[in-house]
Amino acid sequence: MAFAFLNGPHKLTVENTKIKGCKKAFELEYDREGSDIELKNVTFEDNETDIYLKNDSSTPANAPQVELDEGTKDTAGAITVEVAYPADDVQITTKTTGKDYQQNLKLTGKNDGWLIGYEKGADGEYRYLTQRKGDKYFGLNTINATATTGEGDNVTTLKPYAQLKEGTPVNLTADILEGKKFARWKVEKVADGTPVTGLLDAETENTENTSFSMPEYDVIITAEYEDESIVDPGTGDTDYGGDIAAGVVIGGIAAVGAYEVGTGLYRILAMDDVAMPTNRIALAKLLWERAGKPEPESTALYSDISAEDTDAQKAARWAVEQELLNDAEDGKFHPAFPVSKLRVCLTWENAKQKGLFD
Template identity: 40%
Template sequence: MKKFGTRLISAVLAGCMMTSVLPVSAFALEGSTEFERTVSAQENSDAPAEPSGEVAAACPLTGGETINKEFIEEHGGSKVYSMSGTYTDGIVIDAEDDDVVINVTGETTFAKGSAAFITVRKAKSVTVNAEGQTIKTAEGLAYSRCFYAENSFTGTAVLHGGTYNWQCGSRPACYLCGGSWTFDHLTMKAITRAIETDGANVTVNGGTYDCSYSDSATFWIQNSTNSSFNYVTASGAGWVLNAIDNSVVNVVGGSYSSNKAEVHPDRPTLRVANNATLNVTNADVTGTYCDVFVTGATANLVGGTYTNTNQYLNLGYESPALKVWNGGTLSVKDAVVDCTGDNAAISSGEPAGSYYHYKYGDGGKLVVENCTIKNSKYGIYLGRGSSTSAELKSATFEGTESDIYLESDKEITISDTFTTKATIKVADPEEGRQLTVAGNANKLHLKGQNENYRVAYDKAQHYYYLTQRAPGYTLTAKDATATIKVGGVDTKVDPNDEIYEGTPVTLTADKAPEGLKFLGWTVMVDGVVQNDLLKFPNEEDQTKATFDMPAGNVTVRAVYEIVDPVDPVDPVDPVDPVDPVDPVDPVLPGVIIGGAVILGAYETGTGIYRLMNMQGIPLPSDRIELAELVWERAGKPEPQNMTDEDLYADIDADDTDAQKAAHWMVEQELMKFDEDNNKFHPCFPVSKLRVCLTWQNAKDKGLID
């Protein structure tokens, strides 16, 4: 028996067939206020504007109707309908170029199996308003759909709000073969599928969707040229989104989680296959098997988080968070990939010997840029397959056992922009085993993890490879170029190169900057000064030096000093005399001059100190210039004890800055003054050594940086 609220409505609305308007009060049945929305729903209708205080009649649908031209004419031209109660027959919309509006005014139940509740064949547009209402199947119903769009439908359909509880075990809640559909903030629970397309396009805005059948998908999108999911919350026991068969699907924001049962623990959260394209931006995706699986298709992931728990590893199911194979392409940019368990975070291809490797036998193309990859056994994994490739542009690895893993014969493309230190391991280590494709500059920081092998760089072919591990040391040359012979060719040494003990090294100092001249070399081996390590092929030109690599890490620096064409002997500071030939501060580095180690030479020490600690700072010539230089560098602090009565007699009282600088320097015990005569002796010259020592004293006290 068909039921709609109460049979009293038939008598009240009988006039619906004769006229298109009735007073609003005529529809206030069972306490419903939903009809207040009818006016806005009618805005797309062809019906004329209604007089104030009246709305278009919403004709009740009781089930079994076919809304076509004849039906619309029989009901006074009304295209606005209402729905509530239990229905044992479906409704068909075959309205050609008309706009059909259905308002759901109360809980609505469909109780017929092997049928569709609402079938759309033709219409210009279909709108279903169900905010605050529930549409569901009857208990135990197994074979029905809520919405079925035939491929003859080319119009638009919009579903506004509502809770859809469609618990049929073998049919999708919405099966759409035609038209463009918009799902606007729905809550939908289904068993088999919430939305399936086969030719239609869908736009899903917000809302919550869940599918409990582990061998299906919450969203099954096929043959769709343009579908989008915007800020949707979706979950499922199987695939949450399956985009296939040349579809183009765009996902923006939202949350997608797969909570698989153990029946099918090998279902990825998002799957794209068969020449489809999936674009995901800033979504949060979680899974127990695989977050995104690309096979024979294309996926572009930008931003967002991808979290994989691998909770079914004990059943033999394992998969990376992100995986591409079978000739597909996967691009990942600005994302965080967190994959726990004995697995890889991102992979192209499968491990040798796996079931899927034997079944599909090919990998795909992988591109990774500016991603954070963490907590996995392997960060990036290149498996078997002729199409397997990976390009690493930039990434940060956290908590991974191996940042990069290569199966037999696989090589990875690493951009020169990748400056992060990374570990790399291969399945087939041997002498000369190539790790990267040709074309790299020698500036990557790769650390080999295969026992007895280290990473080396082929400077002729420009790639990284494995070589037998032997004691090797690093050489860092500052303001100079270091070269060694490789295949008889002079080759520049970079800081990450490993150089064997005894290897001949040649040093060439860089051209002296303007205003400076070459002074000598500093040499340290494992942090200890060893200036006698160098030899000079030409004693007249010590800008070139040689040495044999010692058993330690070496740092060499070319040292320059300021050109001073007129350099008289600096007078001794009259207030605080210092012997100009006393050893300088021990922090000053050693210097080789003419093959001899000079640590205490006055000119050498002060020249080096100024170069390393006072570049760009003018050298003061007298005491007041020195006082003002340090005082200004300290930020011109106020002296604590300066008064009008104790101003220095030999500094102009109106020269406030000079008085403050002198008093502050004395207070900080950086300089002294003539107590007997209350004079500072501002014009007394200061030696270069005194300048360096005073500057260092101020730094040690934390007064200047």
């Protein structure tokens, strides 16, 4: 039983639907006048085949195509696609432009010896049928990451859904995403979405750079991220990247929405347009100099600041004594630890409220 059978010049759109327990959930037959089907937020469950494309045996490249949105999925893992007459470069999905998501659509071919590849050009991206190179070749796709093989001058960057022979060494590098920090790798089989453990190198599996040997199945490996945060080792306070929450007021300046705009305005209007310090010692020296270089009460020196840099030693000790910055738990100052623009603004405002300077 099929949920939908399309034969002839028709346009069918299916939205917000779960299709369950069908032999062929969708069966599309090629017609020279064209038949189009669009699936939006459709969920497949327990179907023998999710999408069956019946093309022309004499010209198998003339296959019907389906438009899938990024919300369409199969509860078991990948959407299964079968082509009546498989051939290289048979186009599976219609080209889409303006929004990159098709690479991440989980599709798997039901035709033995064939994979569903990915192509992107100036006129859009789409998925297509491609023959396996051999019995021991399997597909690899990475999301938010770059995969390479080889070493030295022989390094090759892999394209999406590259075919690799079982046992091929692969190196992974997580992409740099603004405002995000790497959290973990997610490894899963394409066919059924089964989570995979133990594939990545044990010593590096929790880092942005790791490696593995190609397994005997098609696999998707995703670099997952969390919102970036900077934790001051001397305060335990956390500055979260991105926008300052709407309504935050620093010294009477409302930084609504834009992080750069809010901190930039504060620097110009409240800090006399000084250069923004980027680490703890630069911030301490800026505050100390603004306050007139007062002598700290203690003469104890920080072991991680040069004893010969008396200004840095005094600035750090004074900033800690005024409770603008704190010692770290190990008793050191950690002068090179980065500080965010928001932390600079908040600390400057704190010093003003304490009456340390106007």
